[in-house]
Amino acid sequence: DTEVTQTPKHLVMGMTNKKSLKCEQHMGHRAMYWYKQKAKKPPELMFVYSYEKLSINESVPSRFSPECPNSSLLNLHLHALQPEDSALYLCASSQIGGVNTGELFFGEGSRLTVL
Amino acid sequence: SQQGEEDPQALSIQEGENATMNCSYKTSINNLQWYRQNSGRGLVHLILIRSNEREKHSGRLRVTLDTSKKSSSLLITASRAADTASYFCATDGYSGGGADGLTFGKGTHLIIQP
Numbered sequence: 520d521t522e523v524t525q526t527p528k529h530l531v532m533g534m535t536n537k538k539s540l541k542c543e544q545h546m547g548h549r550a551m552y553w554y555k556q557k558a559k560k561p562p563e564l565m566f567v568y569s570y571e572k573l574s575i576n577e578s579v580p581s582r583f584s585p586e587c588p589n590s591s592l593l594n595l596h597l598h599a600l601q602p603e604d605s606a607l608y609l610c611a612s613s614q615i616g617g618v619n620t621g622e623l624f625f626g627e628g629s630r631l632t633v634l
Numbered sequence: 635s636q637q638g639e640e641d642p643q644a645l646s647i648q649e650g651e652n653a654t655m656n657c658s659y660k661t662s663i664n665n666l667q668w669y670r671q672n673s674g675r676g677l678v679h680l681i682l683i684r685s686n687e688r689e690k691h692s693g694r695l696r697v698t699l700d701t702s703k704k705s706s707s708l709l710i711t712a713s714r715a716a717d718t719a720s721y722f723c724a725t726d727g728y729s730g731g732g733a734d735g736l737t738f739g740k741g742t743h744l745i746i747q748p
Contacts, residue, residue, distance in 0.1 A: 523676075552734075559743075560740075561722055561739060562738050563738075567735045574734050609677070620664075620736055623667075623669075625677045625678070
């Protein structure tokens with residue numbers, strides 16, 4: 520099994536809603552990532568959990584809150600989002616983390632629309 | 635943070651021709667990777683080249699790395715319509731410090747005309 524599974528595939532939410540994006544991998548990888556991708560732009564790193572330690576990208580607003588319940592699961596909690604947060608949110612995993620990051624395995628993404 | 639810069643931003647060629655994309659980056663790296671993304675989908679890893687390697691092949695793909703110029707190229711030979719996608723280079727490793735994850739370049743959108 521070499522898949523990273525993301526749910527939901529599509530999410531529409533209002534600015535006052537609270538929702539969560541979920542990601543799961545069963546490859547025994549020790550690092551998991553959230554990336555945000557706007558149309559026609561490259562993915563931008565939001566958060567990393569490496570050996571269950573969180574690395575925070577300081578430019579990410581606090582309305583995005585990551586959670587790693589265990590080494591196979593990664594959540595992204597969303598609260599009070601803005602329309603400009605509409606994007607494709609990509610989860611990825613890698614066998615190891617750290618500065619010598621190897622191949623990333625990506626999920627298909629969650630397409631988020633904030634109204 | 636460093637970021638790869640690809641050129642060209644868009645490339646349209648005829649099926650069967652070769653496609654070459656270039657990537658430049660700013661600081662020291664441990665390795666450089668290339669990924670492919672079909673429209674609105676997840677990214678798929680194509681190839682990884684380490685900083686002490688100069689060239690690497692995988693099927694119809696050839697990647698070169700010039701660490702003195704901080705640049706890499708991806709060559710796709712005998713292109714097919716199914717190669718139509720966006721291609722991103724990605725770098726890791728931050729000089730003098732440490733950070734997890736990959737930083738992606740702006741990407742090249744490749745269109746193969748049948």
